[in-house]
Amino acid sequence: MPIIMHVDMDSFFASVEINEKPELLEKPLVICVYSGRDEDSGAVATANYIARKYGVGSGLPIKFAKKMLVKTDAVFLPLRKDYYQDISTKIMRLIENYVDELEIASIDEAYCDMSSTKSFDEAGKLSMQIKEEIKKEFGLRCSIGIANTKVVAKIASDFNKPDGLTIVEDAVDFLSDLPIRKIGGLGPKAQEKLREFGIEKISDIRTFGKSKMCNLFGETLGTKLFEYANGIDDRKVLPHEKKQLHRIFTLSEDSRDIRFIHDNIMIAYGMVRDRAKKQFKTISLILVSDNLSTHTKSKTFDTMPSEKQVSDATSRLLSSFLEKNNDKLRRVGFGISNFYEQKEKSLSEYT
DNA sequence: CCCTCGATCAC
DNA sequence: CCTCATATCGAGGG
Numbered sequence: 001m002p003i004i005m006h007v008d009m010d011s012f013f014a015s016v017e018i019n020e021k022p023e024l025l026e027k028p029l030v031i032c033v034y035s036g037r038d039e040d041s042g043a044v045a046t047a048n049y050i051a052r053k054y055g056v057g058s059g060l061p062i063k064f065a066k067k068m069l070v071k072t073d074a075v076f077l078p079l080r081k082d083y084y085q086d087i088s089t090k091i092m093r094l095i096e097n098y099v100d101e102l103e104i105a106s107i108d109e110a111y112c113d114m115s116s117t118k119s120f121d122e123a124g125k126l127s128m129q130i131k132e133e134i135k136k137e138f139g140l141r142c143s144i145g146i147a148n149t150k151v152v153a154k155i156a157s158d159f160n161k162p163d164g165l166t167i168v169e170d171a172v173d174f175l176s177d178l179p180i181r182k183i184g185g186l187g188p189k190a191q192e193k194l195r196e197f198g199i200e201k202i203s204d205i206r207t208f209g210k211s212k213m214c215n216l217f218g219e220t221l222g223t224k225l226f227e228y229a230n231g232i233d234d235r236k237v238l239p240h241e242k243k244q245l246h247r248i249f250t251l252s253e254d255s256r257d258i259r260f261i262h263d264n265i266m267i268a269y270g271m272v273r274d275r276a277k278k279q280f281k282t283i284s285l286i287l288v289s290d291n292l293s294t295h296t297k298s299k300t301f302d303t304m305p306s307e308k309q310v311s312d313a314t315s316r317l318l319s320s321f322l323e324k325n326n327d328k329l330r331r332v333g334f335g336i337s338n339f340y341e342q343k344e345k346s347l348s349e350y351t
Numbered sequence: 352c353c354c355t356c357g358a359t360c361a362c
Numbered sequence: 363c364c365t366c367a368t369a370t371c372g373a374g375g376g
Contacts, residue, residue, distance in 0.1 A: 033365040043365040045362090058362075061363040079365085106362060106368090185370090187360045220371065248366060282354090292364060296356055331365085 003123045004237060005112040006145045006153035007095060007130070010162035012108035013084055014048040017077055019139045028054060028074035032062050035250035040066065045079045049162075081107075091134060098130050101237045111150055113237035120146060120167050127165060147171060149233035155182050171231030176203040183228050190217065190225070205229035241339070246286060247271045248333025254290045256328050258318060265314050268334035269307075279304040282338035285317050289327035297321055300338060 009015070013031045018024045028051035034042040044060045051074060056065045062076070088107045096102045099112035117123040127144045134140055143164040145156025148171060155178065156166040168174045175182075180202055181191055193216055194200075199208055206229050214222030227233060247268045255261055265285060283305065284298040297317040301309065314334075 035365065041363080043363085045365070059365080062365095063363060081366090108362085185360065189359060218372075242368080244368065246367070250365075284356095294357080298355060300354060333366090335367095 001148045002237075003114045003117055003120065004147060004150055004153045005099070005114050005123060005127055006105075006150070006157040007110050007112065007127075008143050008145075008154075008157045008161075009088075009091070009108035010141045010143055011046060011048050012088075012140070013046050013079065015140050016084055016087060017080075018048070024075055026050070028056070028069055028072050030056055030062075030065050030069070030074060030076045031079050032065075032076050033079050034062070036252065037250060041250075087138060087140075091138060091140070094133060094137060095130055098126055101239070103237045103239055111153065111237045114146075120169060124165065124167050131163070131165070147174075147231075149231060150235050150237070151184060151228045151233040152231055154184055158182070175229065175231055176201065178202050180205060180229075183225065185221075185228075186225060193217075202229050243339070244335055244337035245272055245276060246284065246333050246335030248286050248288075248331055250331045251329060254328040254330050256322060258315075258322060261329055261332055262311075262314060262318060265318070265332050265334050266311060268332065269310055269314070272334050272336055273307075276336060276339075278339040279342050280336040280339050281305075282336065283310055283313060284335040284337065285314060285321075286331075286333035286335060287318075287321055287329055288331035288333075289325070290330045291327060292330070293327070295321060295325070298335075 014029050017029065017031065029048040030051050031045045031047065032042055033045050040062050042062045044056060044058055044062060044065050046058050047056045051069065054068050054072070056068055066076070085107060092102065092104055092110060095110060095112065099114050100116050101113035103111040105111055114123045114126065117126060123146050127146060131142060131144065134142055141163045143157050143161045145153045145159065145166050145168070147153040147156050147168040152168050152171045152174065155175070156168045157164070159166040179200060180186055180194060183202065197208065199205060205213065205226060210223065210226040213226045216222060217225060249268065251264055281303065282298055282300040284296050287295045287297065297320070299313050299317060305313065
């Protein structure tokens with residue numbers, strides 16, 4: 001049986017800001033993604049625990065958050081993603097020293113294989129060292145879950161927050177009374193479906209049975225969710241390479257002007273291209289209407305497209321969308337996928 | 352089997 | 363009022 005640890009930083013963005021500005025410690029703190037339409041347009045990325053007590057959390061429009069926090073000394077700060085990413089990378093390198101294998105799951109989360117520790121007890125001791133070193137080096141706290149599977153390790157890291165450490169030896173027992181939403185991949189839509197059958201606890205999924213789960217969600221997802229509910233999950237801890245990369249942003253105003261939109265998409269293309277580490281064959285336009293419905297248009301090339309090819313394809317894809325759809329666009333983005341290794345030039349090509 | 356595209360998820 | 367980003371599935375077309 002493998003031993004798997006899930007590390008989750010506690011209110012990561014907000015904690016980083018508080019470290020630099022200790023006077024924020026006792027105040028509601030809201031980290032915002034400003035869209036630039038006007039003062040205060042945009043959404044909340046995350047909030048500290050004090051602000052969360054007022055109901056402010058990620059996804060909430062900034063204007064709403066401000067209303068909910070009037071009469072408090074709340075502080076609103078812009079998201080500094082690149083800066084947080086630097087710190088995240090350093091933390092990941094620190095963790096890497098302690099474990100057999102590290103899989104970075106997001107900017108503030110990682111799975112680790114610790115099978116060589118041979119016991120939950122040993123893994124627990126190591127995880128306490130990791131927590132201490134992260135606190136000493138970065139002044140940040142994290143919550144850790146340890147179990148035999150990824151799905152349970154992740155639920156365990158969330159079980160006792162902040163600064164928690166939860167070790168799960170009996171996964172089936174641990175899961176039974178937890179609400180089904182704790183299972184990763186079981187979001188609002190799936191919860192709603194299951195609620196119609198009175199399924200609320202994870203143990204209810206076991207009673208419901210695998211075949212009925214498959215009827216509801218299809219073979220792949222149904223089987224997966226049923227197995228997760230039983231603490232079964234054979235996903236390995238492996239560092240993975242990105243399979244896609246995109247950038248999306250809000251236009252300065254809603255628009256159907258093809259030149260204006262094209263220019264903005266090409267700006268997104270520039271940002272994506274600069275971050276790409278590999279060549280790519282597929283490009284995608286992401287088009288969000290003023291009513292917030294999202295559309296994608298993609299094209300796959302035989303080899304890496306030139307800027308001119310990207311620009312031309314973008315024009316075609318965009319025109320075809322605007323012909324079929326009468327919405328104004330609010331946000332646009334550009335993505336790449338289908339990565340491949342840059343082919344080594346043979347020696348003869350240099351001569 | 353590959354391409355396109357929407358839906359869903361979780362961040 | 364409504365950010366930004368990634369992965370995965372399934373359907374439909376070829």
